[in-house]
Amino acid sequence: xxxxxxxxxxxxxxxxxxxxxxxxxxxxxxxxxxxxxxxxxxxxxxxxxxxxxxxxxxxxxxxxxxxxxxxxxxxxxxxxxxxxxxxxxxxxxxxxxxxxxxxxxxxxxxxxxxxxxxxxxxxxxxxxxxxxxxxxxxxxxxxxxxxxxxxxxxxxxxxxxxxxxxxxxxxxxxxxxxxxxxxxxxxxxxxxxxxxxxxxxxxxxxxxxxxxxxxxxxxxxxxxxxxxxxxxxxxxxxxxxxxxxxxxxxxxxxxxxxxxxxxxxx
Amino acid sequence: xxxxxxxxxxxxxxxxxxxxxxxxxxxxxxxxxxxxxxxxxxxxxxxxxxxxxxxxxxxxxxxxxxxxxxxxxxxxxxxxxxxxxxxxxxxxxxxxxxxxxxxxxxxxxxxxxxxxxxxxxxxxxxxxxxxx
Numbered sequence: 001x002x003x004x005x006x007x008x009x010x011x012x013x014x015x016x017x018x019x020x021x022x023x024x025x026x027x028x029x030x031x032x033x034x035x036x037x038x039x040x041x042x043x044x045x046x047x048x049x050x051x052x053x054x055x056x057x058x059x060x061x062x063x064x065x066x067x068x069x070x071x072x073x074x075x076x077x078x079x080x081x082x083x084x085x086x087x088x089x090x091x092x093x094x095x096x097x098x099x100x101x102x103x104x105x106x107x108x109x110x111x112x113x114x115x116x117x118x119x120x121x122x123x124x125x126x127x128x129x130x131x132x133x134x135x136x137x138x139x140x141x142x143x144x145x146x147x148x149x150x151x152x153x154x155x156x157x158x159x160x161x162x163x164x165x166x167x168x169x170x171x172x173x174x175x176x177x178x179x180x181x182x183x184x185x186x187x188x189x190x191x192x193x194x195x196x197x198x199x200x201x202x203x204x205x206x207x208x209x210x211x212x213x214x215x216x217x218x219x220x221x222x223x224x225x226x227x228x229x230x231x232x233x234x235x236x237x238x239x240x241x242x243x244x245x246x247x248x249x250x251x252x253x254x255x256x257x258x259x260x261x262x263x264x265x266x
Numbered sequence: 267x268x269x270x271x272x273x274x275x276x277x278x279x280x281x282x283x284x285x286x287x288x289x290x291x292x293x294x295x296x297x298x299x300x301x302x303x304x305x306x307x308x309x310x311x312x313x314x315x316x317x318x319x320x321x322x323x324x325x326x327x328x329x330x331x332x333x334x335x336x337x338x339x340x341x342x343x344x345x346x347x348x349x350x351x352x353x354x355x356x357x358x359x360x361x362x363x364x365x366x367x368x369x370x371x372x373x374x375x376x377x378x379x380x381x382x383x384x385x386x387x388x389x390x391x392x393x394x395x396x397x398x
Contacts, residue, residue, distance in 0.1 A: 025353075047352030047353060048352075050348060051352050051353070054344070054345045054348040054349060055345060055349075057341050057344075057345065058341045058342060058345040060341075061334075061337050061338040061341040062338060062363065063334070064331060064334035064335055064337070064338045064365070065338065065363070065365025065366070065368040065369065065370060065383070066365040066366035066367030066368065068363065068364075069364045069365055070363075070364050071342075071361065071362070071364070072361070072362045073346045073349055073355065073358060073361050074358070074359045074360045074362075075350055075355030075356045075357065075358050076355070076356030076358075076359065077354060077355055077356030078353060078354065078355040078356065079355070080346075080353065080355065093353045093355075
């Protein structure tokens with residue numbers, strides 16, 4: 001993965017966090033040496049660079065307390081929350097009404113996961129080249145995919161989506177809804193006609209496999225949502241607004257669940 | 267003959283000028299110091315650094331860490347002021363910096379800059395309430 005792609009991935013993550021916490025007015029990331037790594041669209045401001053330089057000094061001085069973990073600056077008109085993840089420092093400027101505890105939880109889960117994921121991708125072969133996938137990714141490929149390895153990309157594309165609860169009398173408990181655009185992209189990437197199953201993984205490590213359909217409510221399209229029935233939400237231990245990782249399951253017989261039950265060798 | 271008289275007047279005036287701010291600051295400082303003495307005795311509190319424009323009070327359990335703590339205290343408050351100016355945060359109420367081993371609560375009280383160092387298990391909100 002190129003540096004640019006890495007930047008875009010982090011930028012998108014900042015945007016996603018902002019979607020979940022609209023009280024964030026500005027956010028950016030800087031590394032230990034004070035250089036700006038990535039920034040969101042609203043951060044093209046000289047104040048950001050000054051802030052990064054100032055925080056760099058603070059990071060150096062924080063060795064007195066074992067190295068900086070996080071900082072919260074509480075002002076009359078707004079807050080700044082700085083969180084350290086690996087060698088990166090995520091800075092979020094929020095309005096004074098922001099729920100900092102919620103923000104802490106969100107960033108504490110999302111960023112380490114994204115960085116870990118990006119590192120795995122960076123250290124492994126680039127997914128755009130038709131080379132064999134790294135062994136750990138092979139393990140995650142559903143059994144059905146491994147049946148025709150030569151016709152598939154190196155690994156199923158995983159997507160981070162925001163949970164939206166799906167309720168109602170006619171809702172099937174085993175079916176989730178995602179954007180048509182995502183389904184189309186998966187079909188294209190996997191060169192398949194049907195993607196009728198997905199594997200959902202929460203950041204707590206809980207997984208579930210469900211059938212998948214396009215989002216029925218057109219107002220909710222294009223928002224990066226996955227609409228999950230309430231019962232499945234309980235199984236995954238996720239709530240509305242949380243992020244989950246979603247991977248398509250390719251069905252050869254047409255039913256993802258039936259495929260899952262088949263033995264890979266049988 | 268006139269010169270010594272004039273000098274005496276000037277001295278008195280200077281003395282008055284010097285005394286006025288002392289009287290104004292003395293009570294809150296004494297009150298704050300007594301509160302800090304009380305806070306210092308709490309379990310997990312490592313110490314504090316209180317800086318005024320011309321003086322500083324330092325009470326830290328491990329004297330070898332005084333310089334490190336003092337530079338961290340100064341950097342925390344300066345950084346917060348810089349960020350407040352840049353991002354229009356308004357008046358800073360408090361800064362909580364958590365390290366891997368300890369944390370520090372910093373704030374400005376009047377003209378004085380205070381940093382209280384404590385173990386991570388200490389509830390800094392209670393310390394803040396005690397101080398404000």
